[in-house]
Amino acid sequence: MQISSATRRIAIVTTTRAEWHLLEPVVNEFATRSGLETFVLAGGTHLKKAFGMTVRAVEASSLCPIHQVDFMPNESIALSDHTAMTRVIGQAVISFADAFERYKPDVVLVLGDRFEILSAALAAVSMRIPLAHLEGGHVTEGAVDERYRNAISKLADIHFPALSVQGERLRSIGEVESRIVTTGPIGASLARRAEPLAAVDMETLTGFNPEHRAILIATIHPETASTMKADQIADVTRRVVEAVLDLKLSHKGPKPAILFTLANLDPGGDIINKELYALMKRFPEDVHVLPSIGHLYIQALMASAGVMGNSSSGILEACAVGVPVLNIGSRQEGRDRYGPVTDVPWDVAMIVPEIESLLMGFQSRHIGDVYQPRGGIEARPARSDAPDPWVIIADHVSGLDLATLRSKPSASLNRS
Template sequence: MADRKICIVTGTRAEYGLLYWLMREINEDTELELQLIATGTHFSSEFGMTYEQIEQDGFVINEKIEMLLSSDSPVGITKSLGLATIGFADAFERLKPDVIVLLGDRYEILAAAQAALIARIPVAHISGGETTEGVIDEAIRHSVTKMSHFHFVGAEEYRRRVIQLGEQPERVFNFGDIGLDNINRLKLLSKEEFEKSIGFSLGKINFLVTYHPESLSHRNPLLTVQALFEALDAFPAAKVIITKPNADTGSRVILEMIDEYALVHSDRVFACTSLGQVRYLSAMKYCNVVIGNSSSGIIEAPAFQVPTVNIGNRQNGRLKADSIIDCDDSADSIKLSIEKALSGDFQKEMTSVMSLYGIGNTSEEIKNVLKSAQLESILIKKFNDFGINSVN
């Protein structure tokens, strides 16, 4: 019988892709038992019913928590948060995990952290200490940090920030960003295999586009997406692959606009709910520019030495490599940034770009800590006074 039960929570396709290798590491360790809770958009037909991919990958989902209401308004999302908290309370009581692993900053992760806090179950949080100033995720991420007992961050600056929040330095680990494990460990598709898998041919110039609504912005996301499409239309020879946003406030209007845009421009635009990690990273490998405001343009794209046009404020505060071009959400600014990314001089600079988020092998490092960590008295947290004790 396994010595320690480690429960991983996943609520979106992107998050599952980041957690995949950690789940594998735990599942293959005979001294550990993997427990898996799926929730959020994994059970939404609108977002691809991606829990099926988890099961196809050979994992057993121990608990399925359906919590999404058919509304992306602030009221609807708040009610979904409440439903998720109730669901996690029941799930944790049935599973009785020794440690719960949460990644990131979405509202279903906040629900899991709240339920774990009351259930007195230690939480290990991945990707704390980062800042994303344009979305409510910023406050959620730091709140989850304060409810967590182990912290696995993506860079040294983020480690210092978690310690600044009062966490004990010996419980904050910088093994690099977990997303880079996919680049190192997945077998990506050849260009021909990728084209066949999506039924769409690439061209001489290819764009990979993902745009999420900025939940703290007062600007209508419809206007930003219209500006993005106007900028893309300035490059009629480019083939465009669009992946759709997660279930955030205002996402449904974006989904409708993407579908309409892809239908009108079917000769050069391919849109889908989810590519999955292998196809998404393969698309990134073969594209000329990553466009939008996804964290993958900040973390993974530099590892491929592919330039990123980062739109708006969603990723403000993150560490950014020299391959990232920030712009506002006007059509002219996006267009000029794409032109810069495609320019010969900028493309030459890509050969010297390096990731700011480590070199991978993060999942194994996290698993080893979770396996060996002493859990006795771990729930009693002492505040590390930043002005008194060194962050080192």
């Protein structure tokens, strides 16, 4: 493959729906920059029909070329055991190495904390390709992603945390100040531009009209670093749905409806997804399951009555648009919040009353009222004229001294 040596080649990796809606503005900002040749490496669940074949959404919304990196097993994606997941990690490292060898990036950019992203990071570092990491410095004590994220942070050459407190955590593990660039949260910047999805479009997407139904958006993942098993989570979810649909609400407001998005590809995710589809079959008028909401996610949040489950999107994006959030279990324990969140354990007797309270408080909300800091966390940029996160990222990557990044490690633990 002939590639001009005059351009700086940037590979941006995406492997799940969760990353893409945050990476999309980053990718498209890079596409506008002269002197950069940017392309997307899309793999993982993006390429699987059971998860919505979301690579099509990536292709439709990206201004850059998309190259597929397929490392998932062909026979099954029901990876309920850790041995199968570990084999996928090994295959992903090989597949990303092959892709890097073929497309020869000068910089690899990754976001988040997934095992798929760790695989890409390992391949990049082993091949001496500078690695940029977005959204490091978070804390999620109830998920194995906590370890993956910290490992990626130690592998990375340049860091783009969303908040200053997250940059401070990176410094605490030995990452050097000059290689930490705080950007502000991408989700919050997107929320400032968003408008609620129109009722007719929400009904097309979900099957429910927000003018007549109180739509709860729910995402339930396994808890990969706690004693709560996937079959227990599935059982609690079933009983919660049954109870919520049976609520006799005193406010006589819209009847609740529940839109589930699928659990991601963690061990046990297939068990939860099987239960979700069973619930949709039992309650076709009240429960709907989508593999992914895609680029309409923030707009759909704004048209909903609230969010429940244990996804980072509840703690981050839903808070940023002012939607009530019910966070269940320990998966997101320790994560910085961009607004008020109600936390409950996996206990039906505690979850259902909180959902009832959420539904009874359902009313119109406005984006201008939603940026409420909690625990000292501020989701907005320090200045109203501050550039968007994707502009900060593109500016910095464009000016990186690649020779310096290649010639020495990014950091080492401080020893005294």
